[in-house]
Amino acid sequence: MAQGDSATADVRAVIIVGAGPCGLAVAARLCEGMPAANFTDEEHQRYHWIRKNRHQASVKNYRNGNETRRANHGFKQPDFLVLDATADRWMAKWDRLFKTFDISHLRSPMFFHIDPAERDGLLGYTYSHERERELTEIRGCVGKEVSKYQRKKRIKSGRQPKNEPTVDERDRQDYFVPSTPLFASHCGCLVDRYSLRSNMIRNETVLDVSYDYVGELSENIKLFTIKTNKATYYAKTAVLALGGNPPSLPKPAVxxxxxxxxxxxxxxxxxxxxxxxxxxxxxxxxxxxxxxxxxxxxxxxxxxxxxxxxxxxxxxxxxxxxxxxVGLEWVGKFRNFEQAAFWTADDHEERWGKILAARNGxxxxxxxxxxxxxxxxxxxxxxxxxxxxxxxxxxxxxxxxxxxxxxxxxxxxxxxxxxxxxxxxxxxxxxxxxxxxxxxxxxxATGVSCTLDGVPCLQTLRRDYPIASCGGLPCITEDMAWRDDVPLYITGRLAALQLGPGGGNLIGARTGAERVSWAVQDFLRSEDKEDGSPGSRARADRFDYLTGRCSRFEALSCCDSDE
Structure with missing residues (x-):
């Protein structure tokens, strides 16, 4: 709610800035209690930012492809609000540009989508609605693989094997691109599935974001104060899901x-x-x-x-x-190897170099x-x-x-x-x-930059909570947060140093939404524990008990204290 009487102003759990693909992906993921697996079991073992969320994430077995879905233990949708400068509906700018450019099909393959429930959600939606004719094959990607026998034959003959990405023929169904109306219908299906059409999107431009104690609203915890061109809002956490910076034109002489x-x-x-x-x-x-x-x-x-x-x-x-x-090695069957090399880079400069090399103009x-x-x-x-x-x-x-x-x-x-x-x-x-x-x-048609300097609403936050940057991008934490003590989570192009070269694409939107939702849910649960109300503590303790996050003997100590 907008600021009125400071004593009665509502404090949202989450405010999402941006109603594009990244914003919709975050909203849908926050509403999904049983998300599909985005990472393999080996990645869960290797990367601590996934491993620490193993109880709230589905796991895909690396060898047989089986998924172990997370259990839905009393999942509750958080209270959130969405602010967008273009319109009061989802994907408004996306739809406008696609209509203006008369784009018939997307560039991304079928497994690049924002459905948090199913890895092949877009493909399943296409067949369930009998819209296969709206798919166009991406030629030159599938069927180019070299068998193990051919590789060994090349090695024995003294020829160097070509270092080309391999795309299995069995994955051919994924290498189609959906039509623009089909993808729009799928996004609309997600909006309806998670009841996101209610009055949760405000057509307002964010002018300033600050993080501090707010008078009578928060004596013990800091809140985000988000000022727009129409109102002021308060939230425990915030998510920045922006696209590129506004374009800059050379000033004409006349x-x-x-x-x-x-x-x-x-x-x-x-x-x-x-x-x-x-x-x-x-x-x-x-x-x-x-x-x-x-x-x-x-x-x-x-x-x-x-x-x-x-x-x-x-x-x-x-x-x-x-x-x-981006290169096929970042899109195909073995893209996890490139992602692993990216995540294990020594510093942000090395990651920035990998981003530039992968996109290559x-x-x-x-x-x-x-x-x-x-x-x-x-x-x-x-x-x-x-x-x-x-x-x-x-x-x-x-x-x-x-x-x-x-x-x-x-x-x-x-x-x-x-x-x-x-x-x-x-x-x-x-x-x-x-x-x-x-x-x-x-x-x-020279594209737009994506840098911190091009986001003026973050100037106050940068002054109060400065962070480093590399290539103009913020060096956010592995939990996608601005800093460990600032629960402002970033996804999309600005989060490329964590998401990789595809951070601004649909695959980056889905992966970013997964990681952001983990962090948001963890933070809100920690806030519930710190809250003095018995109901909040009971919900947090019950979740920890069911998921095995803490020692189960704590439940006995709680019972003794109640007696």
């Missing part, structure tokens, strides 16, 4: 030029009204799209399909084609590569690799851009530290410069 350059995350209509008007008037149109990721390819295809005459697609590096935005999928090739063959798209914008000026009279681009004569001469699509002043040698025809609009 004020009227602001409407002629747009970041992909801020697109409301594609193409923009001015370009659409020229298309309707049968006038020639041309746009520039900057970026080397999948979004740039999607925007190029969408622009051509909607009548744009010419698209100049600029990439500051090579065109990289791969099924996923933007890439497009093989299907979109074929689409681009068709547009290039027809002359609708011109792909300019190793190219940056050297100079751009906007004509205030007609709103068109005069753009000069600089193409490196070789990849080695391209500065790696230059911003996406913009040439640095020091990089002028070995460059070939050319002027493009008048450009009607510039789109920047």
């Amino acid at each position: 004020s009227d030029a602001a409407a002629a350059i747009t970041h992909a995350m801020q697109i409301k209509e594609m193409p923009c009204p001015r370009v659409r008007a020229k298309i309707n008037s049968k006038k020639p149109t041309s746009i520039v799209i900057v970026g080397g990721g999948l979004t740039s390819a999607q925007l190029s295809d969408l622009a051509v399909r909607r009548g744009v005459g010419k698209v100049y697609l600029l990439m500051r590096g090579p065109l990289k084609v791969k099924p996923f935005d 933007g890439s497009i999928t093989p299907p979109y590569k074929k689409i681009l090739d068709k547009h290039i063959a027809k002359g609708k798209v011109e792909l300019l690799l190793y190219t940056t914008i050297a100079e751009k000026t906007c004509d205030a009279a007609n709103g068109a851009w005069k753009v000069s681009v600089s193409t490196a004569s070789s990849s080695s001469s391209l500065p790696s530290s230059s911003p996406a699509g913009i040439q640095s002043e020091s990089a002028s040698q070995d460059q070939i410069t050319r002027d493009l025809p008048p450009i009607d609009h510039i789109y920047l």
